Amino acid sequence: MTNNNPLIQVKNLDLHFGAFHALKNVSVDFHAGELIGLVGDNGAGKTTLIRVLCGIYTPSSGEVFFDGRKVEKFHPKLAIDQGIETIQQSVGLCDNLSIARNFYLGREPLKRILGIPFLDFGTMREKSSRVIRQFGLRENVSADDEVERLSGGERQSVKIGRAVEFKNRVVIMDEPTNHLSVREREHVNELAVQLKEQGLLVIYITHDIFQVHKLADRIVIMENGEKVADASTDSMTAEELEEVIRQGGRVVEKREAV
Amino acid sequence: MGLSAAKPLIRRHAEIGIFLIGAVLIVIFASTSEGRWANLYNIGTIMQMTATLGLMSLGVALVIGTGEIDISVGSTFGMGALTYLWLAAHVDPSIAALAAIVVGAAIGFFNGLLVTWTRTPSLIITLGTLMIFRGIAIALTEGFSFSIPYAARKGWSYFLLGGDVFLGFNTALYWLIAVLVVLMVMLKAMPFGNRLLAVGGSVESAHSRGVRVERIKLSAFVLCGLLAGFAGTLEAGKLGFADGSMGRLMELQAIASCVLGGCLLAGGRISLPGALMGAFVLSSIQSYLVVTGVQPQWFVLILGVIVVLAAYGDKSLRQWALRK
Numbered sequence: 001m002t003n004n005n006p007l008i009q010v011k012n013l014d015l016h017f018g019a020f021h022a023l024k025n026v027s028v029d030f031h032a033g034e035l036i037g038l039v040g041d042n043g044a045g046k047t048t049l050i051r052v053l054c055g056i057y058t059p060s061s062g063e064v065f066f067d068g069r070k071v072e073k074f075h076p077k078l079a080i081d082q083g084i085e086t087i088q089q090s091v092g093l094c095d096n097l098s099i100a101r102n103f104y105l106g107r108e109p110l111k112r113i114l115g116i117p118f119l120d121f122g123t124m125r126e127k128s129s130r131v132i133r134q135f136g137l138r139e140n141v142s143a144d145d146e147v148e149r150l151s152g153g154e155r156q157s158v159k160i161g162r163a164v165e166f167k168n169r170v171v172i173m174d175e176p177t178n179h180l181s182v183r184e185r186e187h188v189n190e191l192a193v194q195l196k197e198q199g200l201l202v203i204y205i206t207h208d209i210f211q212v213h214k215l216a217d218r219i220v221i222m223e224n225g226e227k228v229a230d231a232s233t234d235s236m237t238a239e240e241l242e243e244v245i246r247q248g249g250r251v252v253e254k255r256e257a258v
Numbered sequence: 259m260g261l262s263a264a265k266p267l268i269r270r271h272a273e274i275g276i277f278l279i280g281a282v283l284i285v286i287f288a289s290t291s292e293g294r295w296a297n298l299y300n301i302g303t304i305m306q307m308t309a310t311l312g313l314m315s316l317g318v319a320l321v322i323g324t325g326e327i328d329i330s331v332g333s334t335f336g337m338g339a340l341t342y343l344w345l346a347a348h349v350d351p352s353i354a355a356l357a358a359i360v361v362g363a364a365i366g367f368f369n370g371l372l373v374t375w376t377r378t379p380s381l382i383i384t385l386g387t388l389m390i391f392r393g394i395a396i397a398l399t400e401g402f403s404f405s406i407p408y409a410a411r412k413g414w415s416y417f418l419l420g421g422d423v424f425l426g427f428n429t430a431l432y433w434l435i436a437v438l439v440v441l442m443v444m445l446k447a448m449p450f451g452n453r454l455l456a457v458g459g460s461v462e463s464a465h466s467r468g469v470r471v472e473r474i475k476l477s478a479f480v481l482c483g484l485l486a487g488f489a490g491t492l493e494a495g496k497l498g499f500a501d502g503s504m505g506r507l508m509e510l511q512a513i514a515s516c517v518l519g520g521c522l523l524a525g526g527r528i529s530l531p532g533a534l535m536g537a538f539v540l541s542s543i544q545s546y547l548v549v550t551g552v553q554p555q556w557f558v559l560i561l562g563v564i565v566v567l568a569a570y571g572d573k574s575l576r577q578w579a580l581r582k
Contacts (some may be wrong), residue, residue: 054466056465056466075468075470076465076466076467076468077468077469077470079468080467080468081468086466088463088466091460091462091463091466092463092466092467093460093463094455094456094459094460094463094464094526095459095460095526096455096456096458096459096526096527097452097455097456097459101452101456102456104452105452105453105456105463105464105467105469106453106464106467106468106469107467107468108449108452110449116448117448117449118447118448119447119448119449119452121447
């Protein structure tokens with residue numbers, strides 16, 4: 001069920017990396033209980049936009065509101081504290097650390113001895129082991145194994161498991177099915193829908209418009225750093241949306257604001 | 259068959275190489291020095307050298323763990339020693355030591371702030387501060403040396419701070435052991451250690467998980483400066499005097515100790531016991547050259563050659579361990 005007040009509201013967002021204009025006057029609303037497909041070609045600005053939402057980048061201008069309050073400072077720690085979990089495409093795991101240490105990085109469970117905070121290894125191992133089993137990691141992989149040992153799919157599973165375990169209000173998935181088998185992809189897509197049904201906002205980034213059209217309530221299309229379409233999946237077919245991307249957003253005017 | 263079984267252990271523990279090299283060198287030095295190297299007095303001297311170099315190496319290892327480097331520690335060591343000697347003549351040595359540690363920590367803070375604030379490579383920043391603080395040390399001493407008057411070399415705090423021996427070893431060695439235990443616990447069993455190694459492993463990933471990367475790097479530089487200042491204090495406590503060149507080239511020995519001890523310069527993987535073993539090996543080599551009467555002019559050259567050979571041996575061992 002969606003709420004009329006957006007959980008995340010992005011207004012006139014611009015982001016420059018030196019001379020490169022990565023995001024151009026982007027405005028978009030995201031509601032709790034929605035599954036949004038964020039699509040576009042490589043370099044369209046999808047990942048850049050979500051990296052602003054999860055606090056990695058600070059916008060050059062424009063505003064972001066979370067639950068009605070303006071976000072004044074951008075840092076991943078603040079975003080995580082507000083309940084935004086992100087499955088990043090290329091970052092998120094440190095190869096040199098174990099699965100359990102990666103799982104709890106930045107939010108380590110503590111056991112105090114004489115008031116001094118020590119890592120609670122029991123909780124770290126037990127919880128991360130349970131989650132990685134759910135996501136199909138091999139039996140011979142232990143929570144104490146370094147991430148370096150894992151295959152691409154297993155690494156992705158650890159990221160997804162972590163996001164699902166700590167899910168709070170928003171789950172952002174950047175190309176979550178990369179490196180996954182067909183069965184694992186289906187599992188991740190089912191999870192995305194389940195999270196939405198639990199009332200969370202799910203932002204799903206992908207190149208595969210046909211895949212996300214089946215899952216999403218709404219599709220936001222980006223092109224060259226601009227939002228070129230924002231349409232409900234009921235109002236446009238996947239083929240029509242694909243045509244929008246092919247035309248670089250030129251057919252949007254007549255379709256937008258559906 | 260038997261040797262192959264050791265491969266996984268060597269792969270997992272990069273410091274094993276330096277422990278093997280250390281064992282081989284001990285046998286060679288002991289058997290070729292006619293008892294001049296392997297005697298209790300000389301071992302005590304080696305341990306004292308290891309203690310001060312080791313403390314510096316532990317600090318440098320923490321900075322290396324974050325993917326940065328601090329090559330200014332030799333100058334920080336010198337500043338710590340001079341601060342201690344200057345003050346110990348007037349106040350209790352424990353207060354003088356505290357001041358020296360604060361000076362070291364402040365230099366570390368200065369380094370860390372410049373690195374994180376300007377985002378300039380730490381190699382360049384600390385090369386600059388190496389020269390700045392060496393320059394200050396030389397200017398302060400004006401070509402002379404600072405020393406503690408003999409009358410002031412007394413009291414438990416003076417003896418505890420490197421000024422005496424306990425059970426045959428300089429008290430600096432016990433400080434080293436205590437610091438090693440504290441840092442090992444911090445690195446392995448506390449959130450700070452987890453985050454420090456994460457920053458060295460992948461800055462982007464650590465940042466994306468909410469780790470305050472700048473704070474972690476700054477903390478590592480502060481700890482490094484603090485330990486170098488403390489090492490300078492202990493060295494000054496033992497010698498009783500120091501001049502502006504105190505600690506010169508020790509920065510390179512500290513970095514060499516870390517690299518030999520299995521610390522990856524790219525960051526993310528460090529071994530504190532390995533760094534200490536590296537310091538022990540370097541101190542042992544120096545001591546061997548002294549007791550065998552090598553002319554001082556050849557000293558640095560021979561030390562360098564042995565370090566290169568030891569590093570090559572260590573690399574070969576790791577490559578062998580990685581082969582299937």
